[in-house]
Amino acid sequence: MIKTSDLRKIFKKVEALRGVSIEVYSGEIVGLIGPNGAGKTTTLRIIAGLLKADGGRAEVLGVSVESRDFARVKKRVAYLPEEVLPYDNLSGREFIEFIHGLYGVDNVKEAVEISNLGARVNDKIKTYSRGMKRRLIFASLLTVGAIVLLLDEPTAGIDVIHAVEIRKVIKMYTKEKKAAVLYSSHNMLEVESVCNRVYFINNGQIVGSGEPEELKRVYKAPTLEEVFVEIIRKS
Amino acid sequence: MGVISALVVKDLREIISSKYFIASLLGGVLLMIALGIMLNKVVVEVTTSFAIVVNETTELGMVFVKNLQKQGGVVYRDFATDLLQQYNSVVFIPQNFSFPANVEVWSYRGLLSHRLPAVERAARETAEEVGIPPRLIVEKYYYIYLNGAALTKLDIDLVTSAFFPVWILALLILSMTSTIVSASVGIEREKKMFELILSTPASAKSIVVAKLVSSTILALIQLVALGIGMLFLLSSIMHPVDTTIVDSIFETSPEVPSAITLSIASVFPLSIISLAISFLIASRAEDVKTATSIAPSIVVFLMFPLIMSFFIPLDVMEHYPFAHPVVVMLYALLGQFEKAYFYIALDWIMALVVLFITFKIATPEYLLGKFK
Numbered sequence: 001m002i003k004t005s006d007l008r009k010i011f012k013k014v015e016a017l018r019g020v021s022i023e024v025y026s027g028e029i030v031g032l033i034g035p036n037g038a039g040k041t042t043t044l045r046i047i048a049g050l051l052k053a054d055g056g057r058a059e060v061l062g063v064s065v066e067s068r069d070f071a072r073v074k075k076r077v078a079y080l081p082e083e084v085l086p087y088d089n090l091s092g093r094e095f096i097e098f099i100h101g102l103y104g105v106d107n108v109k110e111a112v113e114i115s116n117l118g119a120r121v122n123d124k125i126k127t128y129s130r131g132m133k134r135r136l137i138f139a140s141l142l143t144v145g146a147i148v149l150l151l152d153e154p155t156a157g158i159d160v161i162h163a164v165e166i167r168k169v170i171k172m173y174t175k176e177k178k179a180a181v182l183y184s185s186h187n188m189l190e191v192e193s194v195c196n197r198v199y200f201i202n203n204g205q206i207v208g209s210g211e212p213e214e215l216k217r218v219y220k221a222p223t224l225e226e227v228f229v230e231i232i233r234k235s
Numbered sequence: 236m237g238v239i240s241a242l243v244v245k246d247l248r249e250i251i252s253s254k255y256f257i258a259s260l261l262g263g264v265l266l267m268i269a270l271g272i273m274l275n276k277v278v279v280e281v282t283t284s285f286a287i288v289v290n291e292t293t294e295l296g297m298v299f300v301k302n303l304q305k306q307g308g309v310v311y312r313d314f315a316t317d318l319l320q321q322y323n324s325v326v327f328i329p330q331n332f333s334f335p336a337n338v339e340v341w342s343y344r345g346l347l348s349h350r351l352p353a354v355e356r357a358a359r360e361t362a363e364e365v366g367i368p369p370r371l372i373v374e375k376y377y378y379i380y381l382n383g384a385a386l387t388k389l390d391i392d393l394v395t396s397a398f399f400p401v402w403i404l405a406l407l408i409l410s411m412t413s414t415i416v417s418a419s420v421g422i423e424r425e426k427k428m429f430e431l432i433l434s435t436p437a438s439a440k441s442i443v444v445a446k447l448v449s450s451t452i453l454a455l456i457q458l459v460a461l462g463i464g465m466l467f468l469l470s471s472i473m474h475p476v477d478t479t480i481v482d483s484i485f486e487t488s489p490e491v492p493s494a495i496t497l498s499i500a501s502v503f504p505l506s507i508i509s510l511a512i513s514f515l516i517a518s519r520a521e522d523v524k525t526a527t528s529i530a531p532s533i534v535v536f537l538m539f540p541l542i543m544s545f546f547i548p549l550d551v552m553e554h555y556p557f558a559h560p561v562v563v564m565l566y567a568l569l570g571q572f573e574k575a576y577f578y579i580a581l582d583w584i585m586a587l588v589v590l591f592i593t594f595k596i597a598t599p600e601y602l603l604g605k606f607k
Contacts, residue, residue, distance in 0.1 A: 045430075048433075048434040049433075049434065049599070050430060050433055050434060050599050050600075050603060051599075051600065051603075052600065071436065071438065074434070074435060074436045075436050077434065078434075078435075079430075079431065079434035080431075081427060081430045081431055081434075083427045083430075084426065084427045084428060084430060084431045085426040085427065085428075086426070086428075087422065087426060087428070099431075099435070102432065102435040102436060102437050103435060103436060104436070137431070141431075144435075150434075
């Protein structure tokens with residue numbers, strides 16, 4: 001459902017992506033992991049149709065992200081950026097209505113449930129903590145009927161209890177909707193617990209991929225973090 | 236004091252270090268220089284191009300005429316209306332010229348721009364030459380000559396009463412819409428919400444349209460509130476205009492409201508242009524503060540000729556779009572509706588062109604700015 005081949009992107013003279021090829025199938029959560037500045041967010045932005053690649057190709061649901069038809073496909077894609085913040089002067093409910101309005105859906109009740117905001121959903125967002133704001137955006141996007149999820153650090157700023165809850169929701173959603181989820185994170189422990197497969201990215205290149213357990217076995221490492229270090233050392 | 240200075244320095248650094256703020260300053264200065272060159276040419280032409288009508292006069296009158304000639308005046312024996320087309324002003328020298336003298340100055344264009352400094356300069360030089368203290372030695376009577384006839388006092392009241400609301404309205408609408416759209420776009424930039432919105436079915440074009448529409452609605456709400464206040468204010472300080480003027484050069488004097496409506500029809504496309512320019516500028520800003528600091532300042536520079544339109548000839552200003560609301564008003568009052576409609580149509584065409592260009596420029600990559 002998500003496919004990139006030899007994706008390249010140059011910012012001025014810096015090569016941000018140097019031939020990134022990944023695939024995400026229906027019903028799986030695939031982690032894109034690597035250190036800060038590795039090219040994770042750039043890859044997600046190209047797949048979301050926000051950035052034009054300087055080379056290679058990106059497809060979502062069989063449609064090139066640069067084609068006119070991608071406008072139609074975007075209705076089935078939800079992208080959660082890493083640094084986005086909701087509007088201070090809206091209430092949580094109004095924000096959900098705004099996001100759902102963009103997708104032409106009305107699923108506020110479910111979004112309120114997933115956000116776990118309770119009665120606070122009617123309060124102004126400016127009174128929310130960072131974690132509450134993140135949960136609100138996540139819940140709004142998860143209830144728009146998307147079958148392709150692009151999640152950039154989805155649990156950033158969220159406390160442990162809610163982060164665990166969010167991971168559970170993502171897993172359940174992927175299973176129920178047979179969605180394809182590309183999960184970007186630099187937190188490898190988190191990725192290990194939620195992803196079926198992972199791609200390691202470093203300096204704009206995919207340096208390794210596979211199922212977490214298989215990778216740990218091949219590299220004889222107890223965690224994905226150590227697998228990543230080993231891959232970098234060998235490359 | 237330390238805390239306050241730290242806060243002030245932080246605020247200044249935040250704005251001043253923005254390259255877009257610096258660009259807006261430079262852009263503004265360059266625009267002002269360009270306008271200055273243009274306006275200087277106009278002002279020099281207006282103040283040095285005048286005729287002196289003198290048939291017979293006193294010896295002192297001839298000294299005065301000689302000094303007027305030094306200021307650029309050209310002497311004629313008789314008055315003809317052609318002179319008012321050929322020159323910006325005509326100065327009449329009375330036969331019994333002596334100090335204090337009564338001098339009539341006729342001007343064919345410019346409503347508040349009919350002052351002719353050359354008369355004062357010549358009078359001062361004449362006084363020095365004959366050893367009279369330079370005081371009120373020349374009493375000047377100015378007349379505005381427009382469309383083949385001199386404006387009566389009622390005409391001037393009518394024009395002033397009709398012009399001021401349009402002038403104020405144009406300035407308010409343009410500056411309000413610019414400020415509102417800049418703040419709105421600045422919030423999106425600061426919250427990085429463009430990234431999320433553009434990944435949804437919303438396109439960059441729909442964002443442009445939505446921002447223009449919402450900003451216009453908000454500006455209209457503010458204007459309605461302000462308009463109610465202004466009605467009270469104006470009714471307190473202005474006398475009602477007699478719209479049944481009999482002896483008026485304005486063929487449409489009973490139609491002042493329709494002239495104002497036409498003028499507003501010119502304000503709207505200009506506000507679209509102002510909105511689009513502000514949108515594009517604010518989209519490059521990093522946050523709300525920078526967006527609201529730079530975009531309106533650029534638009535204020537664009538509006539400068541509208542402010543100047545009261546003081547320099549309107550037929551020069553008609554080439555400049557942001558002075559069109561008052562130009563349209565003038566032609567409507569004169570009954571020259573074909574010209575009024577022409578400028579309204581021109582403004583709408585320009586607005587559509589600017590919108591088209593804005594759609595082309597405002598790609599997702601432009602709205603998101605540089606990622607690295």
